[in-house]
Amino acid sequence: MYSETEDLVRDLAENAEGVCRAYLPAGRREGSYWIVGDLQNNPGRSLFVRLTGPTSGPGAAGKFTDGATGEHGDLLDIIRARTGITRFPDLLAEARAHLGRPQPVVPDRQEPRKAKAPGGTPVAAARLFAASNPITGTLAETYLRSRGITQFGANGALRFHPNCWHREEGQTRSIPRPAMIAAVTDGAGAVQGVHRTWLAADGQGKAAVNPQRRAMGHLLGNAVRLTSQDDILVVGEGIETMLSL
Incomplete structure (x- = not known):
């Protein structure tokens, strides 16, 4: 049982x-x-x-x-x-x-529950990031190299979790899948959220799931900071795009 x-x-x-x-x-x-x-x-x-x-x-x-x-x-x-x-x-x-598991949903028979804000909390995001592994030697490194990317950032913002829970769009059951985990931090460097990219079992691309990416935590005004800021700050959409740059 x-x-x-x-x-x-x-x-x-x-x-x-x-x-x-x-x-x-x-x-x-x-x-x-x-x-x-x-x-x-x-x-x-x-x-x-x-x-x-x-x-x-x-x-x-x-x-x-x-x-x-x-x-x-x-x-x-x-x-x-x-x-x-x-x-x-x-x-x-x-x-x-x-x-990083979803919490069970308990129906409220008294009155309808208000919809929970999507993405979870910064505390849960920080725990998921802490529970992840450094990217070197993992499927996340294999995935990035398959995209022609050999530089993974200088801030340690990217990590790997072998069993990050994923729920298919329209489904209620979650399944653990390997994922690249990116820390979303504020200006002081504190983790406020994470960005998850689920990967194929061999690392040669993203997993054949929907959605392939999800974010959790507080995102507005924060970012995945791949390198330290110097005289020039470059901002863009997409982890792989910015790593390529």
């Missing part, structure tokens, strides 16, 4: 380093572990989070142990400790947001 909780725990474990970077940023990766002081994100070397391993059983990815206190658990426990969330449904909602 399908269990969304088990599915979320598994997806979090597959992206354990991204979870640790988002919720335990005082730590750092050493080999197959993320090491930090404790669940309160203090500096130190007491708490170990396994970043690689099987999906379950001994040595599973996403499991942590605090050598000083004996505490142990999984990534959901880390998210609970760092956010202070007490209600389990809210904890699952936080995990979905970090993974």
